[in-house]
Amino acid sequence: MRRICAALIVCCALTVDPVSAGALRVVAAYPYIGSLVEKIGGTNVQVSSLARGDHNPHVIVPLPSFIAKVRGADLLVINGAQLEIGWLPPLLRQANNPAVQPGERGFLDLSRSVTLIEVPAAVSRELGDVHPEGNPHHYLDPENILLLAGAIRDRLSEIDPDAAAYYQENHQKFIELWRARLLEWSEKMAPLRNARVIEYHKSFDYFLRRYGLVLAGTVEPLPGIPPTSKHIERLEALLKGQPARYVLQDVYNPDDASRHLAEKLGMALRFLPHDVGAVREAGDIVSLFDEIVGRMTR
């Protein structure tokens, strides 16, 4: 028994993480943020992401490692607009790192740098998973990535002014690459302008808006609430005369309702990655959008 106790104590002592000196430790709430920070921070930052890209971003099961990561962070970058409301607050409290608390320099809420859409006039629980600040999936508008990259550059430079020129240079390079991509994506998406689509969750609204697609309905009756038979019936009736081009489905929600609708009404079902790592091909922020555009135009 005594030997087991000793072994356990040793285990406990081994849980302290080694800290690598020099690099700025940045913790990203989601992988897309991590990828973006890597582009701007380059070799000066050591980035780790908390949530997995193939999980439901609203419902993240916090793991013990999250505490260690946040505790050791110099900068915590979150998506904001309450996407993390279900899991980040207890983590911030438990990690007890004063440098990355809201309002501090080490806390960056990306939603503050963009204009949110679908801001509800009144918030009620009866309207489902409605975020009072607006639709939180703002980064899926590729134009918004430019704003987010700027916010990340500014904050990195503020925390680490010695490397400001380096961040500026990386940012410049990234912006040039991104602008070229934006042209390419607009060109590819142009034939889809005014096409009607339905989506499972209101995840891709910013993307659809950017390229002029029309959202004809959602498989969920209300955001965050699983489809009911009555709602599916209503949706079928609505789409019967003029089916939508695509049913857009994220990778983490059950796809049976979407599949049923797509088959019944002869619409194409497309699985779109919503974050870096949601599908194998979406390895970083650039290939995430390459993949979304690719899957929509294939």
Place this chain on the structure above:
Amino acid sequence: MSDILWTAFLLSLVLLGIHSFFGIEIIRRGIIFTDLAIGQMAAMGAAVSILLLDGEYLDVVSLAFALGGGAIVAVAARRTDSHEAFIGLLYAFGFSGVFILLSKSYHGMEMFQKLTASDILFTPMSDLLKAALVYAVLGGVLLLFYRRARGLAREALFFVTFAITVTIAVRIAGVLVVFALLVAPAMTALRIRRGIPIVNAWIIGTAVNLLSILLSYNLDLPTGYTLVFSHAVLALAVALIVPARNSPARAEPRPAPDHP
């Protein structure tokens, strides 16, 4: 990091202390699933409060549901022959009820997950102290009155204190974690021929808690589920290997709860 593990470990001890008593009682009474049923009723109360009252009076509503569940189980004990089936159905009723209610609610699925097995690594110290205080009072009451109480008073005392205990525990740790802490150490302790069962349950439970929390931390696994898993594995293994302490007739194998 040890301070974080420390809070989780303390919490598991606070829960273990009183749950071992109830665990041994419910195994002796042969009403194993009572906890799952009452815990699920407490969770249903929480869901009702979240959906209809915006989370107001959560503790009160939750406790009312748990007490209701306890009362139903106590009444059914005198009225039905297939008691386990009754309790099992009460559990299914609570589980599906919570799911239906929370499917209509803001962040409902998240809440559903937390009420099943929440992450005890993230429990604030204040919740821990509150639970410790209430459990100390309940423990005192049980120590003073339980042995002397007879008949209906004894039943009422048992189910009321049990409902309060489970209500608090479900809020902090979730239904499954509570069930594991309640049944697993008690079941193993009742098979040990030496010592006092409750003390054995405390020793076994503490060791498994410590092991699970370290395991969860080092392998980066969800803490609540790791706790449930370790307790279940150990208790199942012991039950298969070590012969029962009591007469074989009482130790007939029961079907494991079919948890979705």
